[in-house]
Amino acid sequence: MRINPKSIWEMLKATAKSWNDSDPFRQSAIIAYYAIFSIPGLLMIVIWVAGSLFGPEAIRGEISAQVSQFMGPEAATGIEDLLANVELNDSNFVMKTIGVLTLIFGATTLFFQLQKSLNYIWDVESSPENGIKKLILDRASSLGLILVIAFLLLITLVLSAIISILGNWIDNNFGDVLLYAVQLLNFVLSLGVVSLLFAVMFKFLPDVEISWKSVWVGSIVTAVLFSIGKTLLGLYFAHADPSSSFGAAGTIILVMIWVNYTCLILFFGAEFTQVHARKYNHKIRPSKHAKWRAEHILKNMEDKPEPIKD
Template sequence: MHATATSGRNLHQPTVKAAPARRRWWLLLKGVAVGWHDARVSRLAASLSFYTLLSLVPLLVITDALLGLALDRTAVRHEIDLQLTSMIGGDQARALRAMLDHAQAPAFSSWQTVFSAVMTFIGAAGVFLELKDSLNSLWRVKAKEHVRLRDFLRGYFAPMTMVLGFGFLLLVSFICEAALAAGVSALSSWQPGLAAAVAAGDQITSWLLAFLLFAATYRFLPDTAIAWREVWLGAAVSALLFVVGRWAIGLYLGTSDFAGRYGPAGAILAIVVWIYYSAQIFLSGALFTRLHAESRGRRVEAAEKAPTARVALEA
């Protein structure tokens, strides 16, 4: 018994398949709104925020290590600080920096270093495992109840590779950010009018990298057989909302006394709010992707193999 998508329509979205183009888009957006409520996306986003918070420091440790292999470590940390400050504000960025410095404290022996590295990688993968479960829920995928241990491990390999993919995209992002920053500095002294165009290119680069990350996640992480052509639009819309929302909430957190109102826990709470908004955008984009595929008459089917909590040790 292989993994199967749930029969019927668990989410009661309006039927959008045979409608005229303009009405189809209206029904599609309406379907996303109804599906957002029926699938309890806000609750999935809250759960994802919790796992992301637990995985945030391990992800930063891995990012710092990967970028340090290709770039100057001091420049990497400065760029990480700038990016965090622009996204979540100065107080929150300093809180994350303190946690990152503490997590990178040297171990007492070589075996402790190896153990710490393994646990850091597993911790970073935790958020992608939760992402996988959330996407399976939105795609209405049921895992088969018994699966061979080999298939079980194979099903959980994708979230692990997403950690490395995430680090690679951040490496590309930071290189592009550094190149654009150098370009803005040079053009400001030579041709001030062009500096604004280069700065706009910075935002386009941020959108492009978010688009690639979202598209890869929608394509590979859930246990569904979905074609690339079905994820492009949803990833593009989600990335646009993510970039705009990142700027807006970063501006709010950076200019308001949000952290000060809640005392010592304010910085962590502000980080959770930012993660929660981002999770809402990401999961709503996944729902949009599924409904858009269905509106084009393409049935999204469950993948051949999917992991499950119960594993039968079969040969």
């Protein structure tokens, strides 16, 4: 597969047009709304799973550090307070079970809605005859994605610890030159972890079957855009302080802005993955529990040339 600058530019233009046509701002606003109700359960599940190896406090500290880096210390404090309010300390087994199920339902709702948005981008929809079965499978896949996030958080935590120790040793023995190389390595590894997360989303979350080749290309492009935007958004949060006018609701506003931005990048990456797959004739078809949307079928019918009459 040969990729030249001209073909990349053509794919980016086609992606931008498809992205704009799919109404991404409305889709991302929907996800941001659901995120407010899903984040407590999502974070608690991640802490329970990842904390089983490194301890809950270490995972809480890593989450707080990441939130502080992305959205500032005020948002990190708000997330810490939120987690403190959803602890399940009740000794009653029934109440704990209900609490756990409620958190799982809330956490999976975010990815359930994200799946619907990705399906809309890919022009597919669930088949009506698979209603209950498909709902259960979707919730299970959403929970699986949360476990993947927990696993990637563990990897990030281990890599951060190793690089921190290596960086201190190099700084003490070799000076700043090699230290920059370690920081570059840290950036590349972080980019790889984020790319893996996006690849899992593009491959398993929407109801389409797509080649891994296009998935990897799309996930790397999405990860690069995400890293650039993350830096710009961090500068915006640090200088503009958009939550200052909202008082106690400031943390919620920051989270919604962040999720909104992330979804816009995610949807652009999904569109790029689709454009790339079609350009290079990679496999794309609905999964066995889904079908093409009517709009997609009509569009293909319009694009087909009329038969030549004798």
